Amino acid sequence: MFERLGAFLAVVSMAMFAQPAFANTSAKLIEIKGEVIDTWCYFSGVMGGEDAVIGSAHHTCALWCAAGGIPVGVLTEEGEVFMVLKYQGEDVLEKTDTLMEVQSDIITAKGMHYVRDGVNYIVVENVIANDGIQVLNHEDYGSVPPNSFPKNYQ
Template identity: 35%
Template sequence: MKPKVIRALGVVSALLFLGVLIAFAQPKGETVKVKGEVVDLWCFLEGGDRGADHKQCAISCAKAGNPIGLVTEKDEVYVMMGLKDHQPGKEVLLEKMAETVTVEGTLVKKGGVQVIYVSSVK
């Protein structure tokens, strides 16, 4: 009887620990919907490059690992990240480079940087 109880307590403890890890892994911030153009931040910040004429370059840069951003009509810039643990923005937005989209997700602001952890793209 004791080994079963000990095993059950071990399983319950592991599940509680996993639940705590999952809770802390989620970004803390407000849920937002933001509309803007998907850009690769390297070219956008360096030379203002964006739009349909820059689409193939933006895709190449994103595939190479450059961060992806969203630029609104008011020139607000957001860094895009996936909602899954350490998921880069290209995992959710690569096919939308140079397009105007509406993203929904969790906005986190820290040290002057605005990041949206994307949960959906329309």
């Protein structure tokens, strides 16, 4: 009996210690509403303040960065940024049009939320609404960076 108990405990303890790192990361289904943004320009301040690197002013640059493989985020009204791990179940982030088409748009989405080391991540499973571009800040900032709008537009 003690041999069986010992074997059982050994298996249980091995299973406990064999748990992968993700066991510490809890996930929950959430709904968020926010703008699809270019995270490098937003976090680094390379182009200026937060208000200038969102919306219509920064739209072309957001396209450049998304096409360039810079991770895309969703910036909520509360100022939280959720790094997008997947979008509508698609496992491809960098090399398709899916995320390009929603750059700068305000979306409402449901998805699985993970937090690790202070960073919010989301697997966007369902986009409930897309309100398009709502931040019309090109009227204040022009194009950011300035060379993202042609010098001699025809």
